[in-house]
Amino acid sequence: MALKIFVVGGTFDKEYNLITGELYFEETHVNEMLKLARSTVRVDIRTLMMVDSTTITDEDREIILHNCKKTSEDRILITHGTDTMVKTATLLAEHIKNKTIVLTGAMIPYTFGSSDGLFNLGSALAFVQVLAPGVHIAMNGRVFSWDNVQKNRKTGFFEEIEKEL
Amino acid sequence: MALKIFVVGGTFDKEYNLITGELYFEETHVNEMLKLARSTVRVDIRTLMMVDSTTITDEDREIILHNCKKTSEDRILITHGTDTMVKTATLLAEHIKNKTIVLTGAMIPYTFGSSDGLFNLGSALAFVQVLAPGVHIAMNGRVFSWDNVQKNRKTGFFEEIEKEL
């Protein structure tokens, strides 16, 4: 099975600058995480960019879309900041119909000894291997369709959009 | 969706006894792991036993089978030692046809700061939510059918059984 991982950044991959006390990006930790997790899934990893979810531009999203389109793999996992994950998923869903795409991320940087990044990577990798074509978001152990999910800004959890009757 | 987690023990849940230098069991860490992972999947967790995979008896396996049968949930995740995981999966597969059962475990105790336990829990929880009825093993980021998997004793990785032509 051909499987691609595109790294886009997000809290998932942030580092702590001990001089300034600020968060920043160096290299992605996805390879290291998969190794420590003893994953034997064959994946091809590409870092498209290392950006904060709140600063992703429309141009950035076009780059993600372009790469998802042109890659030969039909199963794609994207690690992405959580704040605009749904927006990127929406663009991908509008233009790509024949691939299984799963976006995931984390609320706590992996380098802070967080647990949600590694757990989310495990669940996203599972979902992307078995789900039918479509664009999905894997967060908090669950999978959501791109058109029925939102991040609750108060709790930081992803949830379905409540439908009005 | 109704989802059950049965805890059977295994390396996953082992502790280090700092007086004797030996590994042993206390309580399961599954609840704590799901909380740290920020999982919002609704699960009902029951500890059936806390045993080393190499010491599981046929009676123990009957207890696991009995509980899988009688529980009302039709999606069941089992944390189990890796050495006899396939043997337990085989018994379950012979007697249960209408439920989705996923067994998982770890090569390194969660309390040792391992990465494979949390990652495997994430992937197993994903697989059990979406796979069709049947008995599966989720290890190393992959999912295997109970009748085509073995643990490689030298490497500790799970792999398909090589079929002779």
Next chain:
Amino acid sequence: MALKIFVVGGTFDKEYNLITGELYFEETHVNEMLKLARSTVRVDIRTLMMVDSTTITDEDREIILHNCKKTSEDRILITHGTDTMVKTATLLAEHIKNKTIVLTGAMIPYTFGSSDGLFNLGSALAFVQVLAPGVHIAMNGRVFSWDNVQKNRKTGFFEEIEKEL
């Protein structure tokens, strides 16, 4: 031996707010750290304040001085932010001559799985038990006298002040 620990905050005790991505204070981790470290040193711990080193005021420093004076213990360990640690040490040294006071801190929060906080706590606790009366700073495994130490803002390491000839 009577030993007091005064908690003043600093990076040592910072937490990560996963909703805002900012660092903040909750309770101190000193008790928990000493327990995990299996310390059997008898200490009495008091949290004076939980403040960022850069925001400590002269009034705050007076509170620290007042508490160091009035406490019955003659050996005092202070966990303090690194940026103004020397300034606080200077005030204490000017007013207290008959007690052994050791200030320490960390460059990475303990909750980020840092190593310097726990290591510094171990070395500071050692120094405060055996050094003669005076005010000292314990950082980077070393001990410095209050009047011959500065934090190098570029590297984050503490070092002696270079004396001109």
Next chain:
Amino acid sequence: MALKIFVVGGTFDKEYNLITGELYFEETHVNEMLKLARSTVRVDIRTLMMVDSTTITDEDREIILHNCKKTSEDRILITHGTDTMVKTATLLAEHIKNKTIVLTGAMIPYTFGSSDGLFNLGSALAFVQVLAPGVHIAMNGRVFSWDNVQKNRKTGFFEEIEKEL
């Protein structure tokens, strides 16, 4: 200040073999620990042996003694298994009078995410820099003279030998 670290093994440096479930030795972690701890103490580290404290022989102890004698540094830190730490300290005390020697160790391997190893290293490094010549044991945040300390086998804590009146 000239400071030597001799590595002798012990729980401090043990690894977990995920295939056999047993503990074993690879390389020491002392260098890595000092780096993560941001220590700037100048040390020269030598691994004399990597052995379990219970299997140390009289010949092994002679090697430790020989190296402590011949090294030019007069301040020596030894990482050693806890079970026979006092026995080695006794031999060293009988033959070396003019050097400051501090032995330390851990109850939980550093690779298990333990806290006592790093904390003990911090306190031992502090004690060895400031104590007068003699042989000392640094465990549980405290320092003991070689001739008034024992490991409590039930609790794993080091304590003074109770003197009879």
